[in-house]
Amino acid sequence: MKKYLKNMVAASVSACTLGIGTIVSAADSVNVAFFLEWGTPNQISKVDKVYDDAMGVDVNWTDFSTGVQMTEAMLAGDIDIAYSQGLAPFVTAIQQGHPLKMVAVAMVYEANDCFIKNGLGIDSSNASELEGKTVAVPINTMADFAFKSYMNALNVDMSTMTIVDQAPPDGAKSLADGAVDMACIFGGNSSKEAGEVGTPIMTSQQKIDAGIGSFDVISVTEKFATENPDLLKTFLDITDEANAAWKATDAQLKKVAADAGMSVPDVKSQMAGMIFMSEQEQLDKYFGKNGIAASAAAALGTLFSDSSDGITIAKTIDGSFLD
Amino acid sequence: MFSWLSEERGSIAAVIIVTLLLCLVISIIIGLKQTSYRAKDEVFGDPERTLGGWYWTLTGISSILLLWFYFSWGMARAFFPETGNELCQAAKIDTAIAPITAALPINSRYFKSTTLTRRNLEQLEILEKKLPADVYDKAEQEKLLKIILQSKQIIEIFSNPKNQSSDSIRAFETIQDGFRELSKTLRFGYEGLIPHPEALTQPKWGTDLTEIPLLPTTPRGVLLDKTSQDAKLLTKIFLKTRNNSAAADALIKTTKEMINNIKKSNESSDFEEDILSKRSAYVKAVERIFRRLDDGTIFPPSALDNLSNSVNDFFLAIAETRGSLNIIDRILVPGDGVVKSKTQCTEQGSGRWLPKPTDVIATFVKLANPDIEGGGGYKGSTLLWWKWIQIADILAFFIPDSLIDLFPGDYGRHSETGVFQPNFKDKALALAQGDIYLGAVPMLDGHIWDSLFRVIVALGLGIGLGVPLGIYMGISRFFKSFFDPIIELYRPVPPLAWAPLILTIFGIQDDGKIFLLFMVAFAIMVISARTGASGTQLSKIRASHSLGASDRQILRYVILPNAMPEILTGIRISIGVCWGTLVAAEMLAGTTGIGFIENVARVVSNYELIWVTILIMGLLGLAFDILMRWAIVKTIPWRGKG
Known part of the structure; x- marks a missing residue:
């Protein structure tokens, strides 16, 4: 019996030590998440180590393929700053109550397109004919958000449609095969493929008129933001400088293309559709009172979950690091 | 209920x-x-x-x-249901004073001032060395060096206790006293504190979207919550405190002017572009460090000693107040404990990604609720229920529309009075398209059924085609030699490798998914049937032959029974692999199915849903396996005795 007791004590002691695990957070390096095949001006600063010099710490860049993975990595403590996380994964993370916050807008770009199969004779003027049709949508992504925004703007009843959850490459393929009547797509190659056999439901101008757009955010862990506001501010400063210096010259494009792992023409066309706002513009338009950041996040939140309220999400949007 | x-x-x-x-x-x-x-x-x-x-x-x-x-912290919640709420209140304090603790060597090795001093000095040194002599003339170089020197002097002034502003000394004393006061209140205990009535109406831990109720529900929680609010005020004072002194201010002012002068000269004179960019880049780098210094966040080395002590004491007081909570936290709450985010308290560590068993059951019950309008089901489909299906629809499945096109005569047209009278051909088309009523039969419906249906059909086809082929390959030279290369070539290919092709060949309907699963089942069935058939002892076949059995009889009564154990084991393996491939198959074009639920849940990191689907698949696989074990015992009692 005594032996058992001894073992029990030993077991509980080891359980205790497991639980304590002191965390020593010395910010001598900052870990940043970014997307491959997603050209941005600050990649020049990244390659030239401007961030490292300016912040005085090592900046480690890790590439990710989805925004959800960025969230996971931030929660696991491996990433401090997620550069250009999609709005959708950010909002989903906030809805789950994760300790993250949005500190800036990385870039604004046109909403993802929904391609209607050519030959159906459907466009934005008679979009209600989409009712009863089959649509390929990557569920709970920015493309899903765009899809729902289009349908709301064009007053189409979504409940009558068969919605098929497909990744963009698969959706493009299904559109080409005629298995679906419309496919909502993100990503350069898939969009190109879908554009061969379909036409976007709205033109760029129509999208702007209807107020449908997307933006990627710079999100950080709350821990990093409270403990290292100086580093975060410098990070945003450098990003701002890189954006301001962006003139899409050949040398710049080459550098970005090399870092993004893309060809120069692809980077050029991809970045042509992106707007990189200055910090002041962001403060004026996105992070002010009733700014776009909060309203867009709230709109997205309600689309993904019925029990979402905008006020909660707005609390995690903080433009105070932009100055 | x-x-x-x-x-x-x-x-x-x-x-x-x-x-x-x-x-x-x-x-x-x-x-x-x-x-x-x-x-x-x-x-x-x-x-x-x-x-x-x-x-x-x-x-x-x-x-x-x-x-x-x-x-999953289920034990902590079961036996100490208030743990989550109380830990949340304690986490509120951590969040409230995080800016102060970040400045002190708590959870880190150095004072923030030390880190800043070191980092900035290091960067200034580097800048000094990197001064671009080729783009700045002598006078400017000296100026720049002076700016750097002055920046260093600013750090020196800030670090000198004699220069510390009296405002900041007073502010730190206020904060210090504030923490002492808070520690005292904490040590005074929480007897007599009553939670706000509104707090008691909150949904319990884990029963709502908000995982942990935010408002304090226990006296201890009330005390911690109140402390966090008071501590927040102290943090506010701390964040406003700057180490401003007359000496530093003067130096900051002149340095700023010097930087601006250089910036101005950069803008006004027309340098060549690459020279200009080099010039401004350097000034920007200098200014960046200067701007980090000018807000006076560096304090003398021992300025924060007293504050540090009082905060440490404050943490001790919190630990004392937490009392039994400390033990529960350490033993029953593996992981990083509760963290307060801007919007709510969340479980971090294994509690985050591993939902509690009871919560999983609750989510399952919610999914299993067939009343879709009442919030049951998932994405407009039940989990497992039944519905009426039209017999006409089943019929229509087997009659191709194009068959009706071959009928003599034309399809009807609307008359001049604007009515449409269907003729015989129209009626036939209606039958082929399932547009008439022929009665209805009940049929299973829902995500589980859809997945099951796919697996069962694929398995049925795999067994139906694989077993005969396998047996013939085991006994016939032609079959063996003809099919062996094909089967052996495709068998080692992992089913996922087929996935990209399936979509474009079969489209988004069930047939593609079934085909993918069939490919998996077929190969396994062929191999197992073949092994079973070819493993028949020759003596048995000879014996039956000499007793006058025909070829067909030998096949039916000797070879097949001999192969049965292998075949049934093959079926068991195929079921397992089919379930394994299901998630991938349903990822191709998801509309329903267990794999579809998991794929969508993955995008939004809904761990409860993910675990529910994992468990459903596990349990269904287990049920199949138990069924198979029973079948093996019942049908082939000779297994392992041949």
């Missing part, structure tokens, strides 16, 4: 945990006893030894469930 069960899931979990613990102990005792009974007359390696042993099954199940309860 269900809502009551859901509300009380904590207590239910407690009962379950106690039961599991009892089961564990009792089953181990029985197991040990049984083992000692049999130890003497059992032979090592005898398959009979694996028979029976339900008590060890019980031990296994209860220990895995107990582990699940433990790591």
Whole structure:
């Protein structure tokens, strides 16, 4: 019996030590998440180590393929700053109550397109004919958000449609095969493929008129933001400088293309559709009172979950690091 | 009734945990006893030894469930339902004073001032060395060096205790006293504190979208919550405190002017572009460090000593207030504990990604609720239910529309009075398209059924085609030689490798998914049937031959029974692999199915849903397996005795 007791004590002691695990957070390096095949001006600063010099710490860049993975990595403590996380994964993370916050807008770009199969004779003027049709949508992504925004703007009843959850490459393929009547797509190659056999439901101008757009955010862990506001501010400063210096010259494009792992023409066309706002513009338009950041996040939140309220999400949007 | 069960899931979990613990102990005792009974007359390696042993099954199940309860924090919630709420209140304090702790060597090795001084000095040194002599003339170089020198002097001034502003000294004293006061209040205890009535109406831990109720529900929580609010005020003062002194201000002013001068000269004179960019880049780098210094966040080395002490004491007071909570936190809450984010308190560590067993059951019940309008089901489809399906629809599936096109005559047109009178051909088309009513039959429906249907059809096809082919490959030279290369070539290809092709060949309907699963099942069935058939002992075949059996009889009564054990094992394996491939198959074009639920849940990191789908798949696979084991025992009692 005594032996058992001894073992029990030993077991509980080891359980205790497991639980304590002191965390020593010395910010001598900052870990940043970014997307491959997603050209941005600050990649020049990244390659030239401007961030490292300016912040005085090592900046480690890790590439990710989805925004959800960025969230996971931030929660696991491996990433401090997620550069250009999609709005959708950010909002989903906030809805789950994760300790993250949005500190800036990385870039604004046109909403993802929904391609209607050519030959159906459907466009934005008679979009209600989409009712009863089959649509390929990557569920709970920015493309899903765009899809729902289009349908709301064009007053189409979504409940009558068969919605098929497909990744963009698969959706493009299904559109080409005629298995679906419309496919909502993100990503350069898939969009190109879908554009061969379909036409976007709205033109760029129509999208702007209807107020449908997307933006990627710079999100950080709350821990990093409270403990290292100086580093975060410098990070945003450098990003701002890189954006301001962006003139899409050949040398710049080459550098970005090399870092993004893309060809120069692809980077050029991809970045042509992106707007990189200055910090002041962001403060004026996105992070002010009733700014776009909060309203867009709230709109997205309600689309993904019925029990979402905008006020909660707005609390995690903080433009105070932009100055 | 269900809502009551859901509300009380904590207590239910407690009962379950106690039961599991009892089961564990009792089953181990029985197991040990049984083992000692049999130890003497059992032979090592005898398959009979694996028979029976339900008590060890019980031990296994209860220990895995107990582990699940433990790591999902289910035990903490079951026995100390207020733990989450109280930890949340304590986490509020951590969040409230995080800016202060970040400035002190708490959770880090250095004072923030030390880190800043070191980092900025290092960067200034580097800048000094990197001064671009080629783009700045001598006078400017000296100016720049002076700016750097002055920046260093600013750090020096800030670090000197003599220069510390009296404002900041006073502010730190205020904060210090504030923390002392807070520690005192904490030590005074929480007796007599009453939670706000509104707090008691909050949904319980884990029963709502908000995982942990935010408002304090216990006296201890009230005290911690109140402390966090007071501490927030102290943080506010701290964040406003700057180390401004006359000496530093003067230096900051002149340095700023010098930087601006250089910036101005950069803008006004027309340098070549690359020279200009080099010039401005350097000034920007200098200015960046200067701007980090000018807001006076560096304090003398010992300025924060007293504050540090009082904060440390404050943490001790919190630990004392937490009392029993510390032990629960350490033992029953594995992981990083509760973290307060801007919007709510969340579980971090295993509690985050491993939902509590009772919560998983609750999510399952919610999904299984066939009332879709009442919030049941998932994405507009039930989990497993039934519906009426039209007989006409089934019929229409087998009659191709194009067959009707071949009928003589034309399709009808609307008349001049604007009515449409269908003729014979129109009616036939209606039949082919399932547009007429022929009665209805009940049919299973829902995500589970859709997945099951796909697996069963694929398995049926795999068995139906694979077994005969396999047997013939086992006994016929032609079949073996003809099919062997094809089968062996495609068999090792992992099913996922086919996935990209499936979509473009079959489209988004069920046929593609079924085909993918069929490919998996088919190869396994062929191989197992072939092995079974070719393993028949020649003596048996000769014996039946000499007794006058025909070829067909030998096949039916000798070879097939011989192959049966292998075939049934093959079926068991195929079921397992089919379930494994299902998620991938349903990822291609998801509309329904268990794999579809998991794929969508993955995008939004809904861990409860992910675990529900994992468990459903596991349990269905297990059910199939148990069915197969039963079938094996019933149909081939000769297994392993041939």
